[in-house]
Amino acid sequence: MPTLEQAREWYRGADAVHDFDHVLRVLALAERIAQAEGADLPIVRAAVLLHDAALGENDATRARSGHHERSADFARQVLTAEGWEAARVERVVDCILAHRFRETTQAEKSLEAKVVYDADKLDAIGAVGAARAIAFAALHGNPFHREPSARFRRGDGLEPGEVHSAHHEFEFKLARIPERLNTESAKALGRERLQVLREFFTRLGEESQGRA
Numbered sequence: 001m002p003t004l005e006q007a008r009e010w011y012r013g014a015d016a017v018h019d020f021d022h023v024l025r026v027l028a029l030a031e032r033i034a035q036a037e038g039a040d041l042p043i044v045r046a047a048v049l050l051h052d053a054a055l056g057e058n059d060a061t062r063a064r065s066g067h068h069e070r071s072a073d074f075a076r077q078v079l080t081a082e083g084w085e086a087a088r089v090e091r092v093v094d095c096i097l098a099h100r101f102r103e104t105t106q107a108e109k110s111l112e113a114k115v116v117y118d119a120d121k122l123d124a125i126g127a128v129g130a131a132r133a134i135a136f137a138a139l140h141g142n143p144f145h146r147e148p149s150a151r152f153r154r155g156d157g158l159e160p161g162e163v164h165s166a167h168h169e170f171e172f173k174l175a176r177i178p179e180r181l182n183t184e185s186a187k188a189l190g191r192e193r194l195q196v197l198r199e200f201f202t203r204l205g206e207e208s209q210g211r212a
């Protein structure tokens with residue numbers, strides 16, 4: 001099992017949205033959910049430590065698409081070098097490949113992959129989720145709040161000239177996270193966290209317009 005000190009090195013220079021603190025928060029959640037659900041803890045732990053390890057070189061604009069594949073390859077190298085049995089390495093790799101929001105289907109995931117996915121997604125909502133969405137917007141030069149257009153709200157994309165603010169991300173993606181969680185333990189946490197996040201973005205909108 002990689003140590004925390006080893007894992008910390010893989011995330012050196014990562015941006016505030018995907019840094020080692022993200023990994024530590026996901027680890028704490030994943031261990032809690034894994035225990036409640038009866039998942040294999042070492043598989044879950046290794047997968048969390050490695051899940052974003054190959055994000056790329058240290059800047060906010062680096063390509064995120066495909067990072068799960070690169071992280072999965074990296075995990076294979078690290079765990080094989082540690083002497084893990086091939087079948088267990090592949091169980092970790094499966095968890096890493098399945099952790100993306102837009103690119104996976106739920107149906108055939110292992111229990112461990114479900115736990116890793118749920119813990120990673122929970123870190124995008126709640127108070128932490130608000131901080132990360134704001135940090136992401138700041139890193140990409142986007143505003144915290146803009147009122148989404150009717151077209152965007154229908155799911156038809158941005159109007160010409162409309163910018164994707166942190167609030168857009170909330171409506172487009174974050175508000176739907178709880179319904180996509182796999183495990184009952186994560187769903188309970190997700191409902192509570194979504195309420196916190198919704199209050200934050202509602203209030204952010206009101207304050208942005210001088211209404212509160």
Ligand code: ADP
Pocket residue numbers: 017064099100101120123124125129132133134136137164165166169174
């Ligand atoms: P994952 O890490 O699950 O692959 P993302 O990279 O899409 O998912 O999201 C990671 C974090 O970055 C989340 O907390 C999410 O809210 C935030 N984020 C991603 N895209 C945006 C965006 N366009 N605006 C604000 N926050 C974003």
Ligand code: NI
Pocket residue numbers: 051052099100
């Ligand atoms: Ni990720």
